[in-house]
Amino acid sequence: MSFPVIATSSGVPRSDSQAGEKKGVYLQYEVKPGFTIRRRHNIDxxxxxxxxxxxxxxxxxxxxxxxxxxxxxxxxxxxxxxxxxxxxxxxxxxxxxxxxxxxxxxxxxxxxxxxxxxxxxxxxxxxxxxxxxxxxxxxxxxxxxxxxxx
CATH class of the missing domain: 1.20.5 (Single alpha-helices involved in coiled-coils or other helix-helix interfaces)
Incomplete structure (x- = not known):
């Protein structure tokens, strides 16, 4: 069983006191057509x-x-x-x-x-x-x- 993996990056703005954005990589696994799972954690x-x-x-x-x-x-x-x-x-x-x-x-x-x-x-x-x-x-x-x- 193999899952197609789509890697996307998204910026999450921090509070006003912190400058810049946190970049994180989200992995989305398409299990069935139209049925995807996002994994937010950094994957080893x-x-x-x-x-x-x-x-x-x-x-x-x-x-x-x-x-x-x-x-x-x-x-x-x-x-x-x-x-x-x-x-x-x-x-x-x-x-x-x-x-x-x-x-x-x-x-x-x-x-x-x-x-x-x-x-x-x-x-x-x-x-x-x-x-x-x-x-x-x-x-x-x-x-x-x-x-x-x-």
Whole structure:
């Protein structure tokens, strides 16, 4: 695994009391296209290439980890917003269902009262009918007795 190295120099101005600029060499390693790592430390030319690769790999891994964390947190925020939207929608549906239930209970109560009233009317009418039937039977007996006597 080889990394192209681009050496650039940059001046860092010192405070006003110090004259001149500090020149430092920054090494940039392009690991992937568009993915570069800058190393600000002075690199010892005698540094072991394996150690340098390990340092670069660790930096790449850390940067990937930070990127994954940001992506994960964004997905959690989106998920949270979606769940909040669904919660609000379900709360409104629950309120509508509660109102509908109350309406249905009131209608059921009215219907039960109507049924009770009609049943009472039927009971009353059946009682009146029974009284009238017994009265008719009694009158028929009286008529039969009167016709037998004459």
């Amino acid at each position: 030319p005698a540094m072991d290439p394996k150690k340098l690769k390990r340092i670069i790999a660790n930096r790449v891994s850390a940067q990937n980890s930070r990127l994954k964390k940001v992506i994960y947190l964004d997905s959690l925020v989106k998920r949270s917003m979606e769940l909040e939207r669904r919660r609000k929608k379900l709360c409104s549906k629950i309120e509508i269902a509660i109102e509908e239930k109350q309406y249905q209970e009131n209608e059921q109560k009215k219907l039960n009262e109507n049924i009770s009233a009609r049943l009472q009317d039927c009971i009353d009418k059946d009682g009146i009918t029974d009284v009238n039937k017994s009265e008719i039977e009694m009158l028929e007996k009286n008529i039969a007795l009167i016709t037998n006597l004459t």
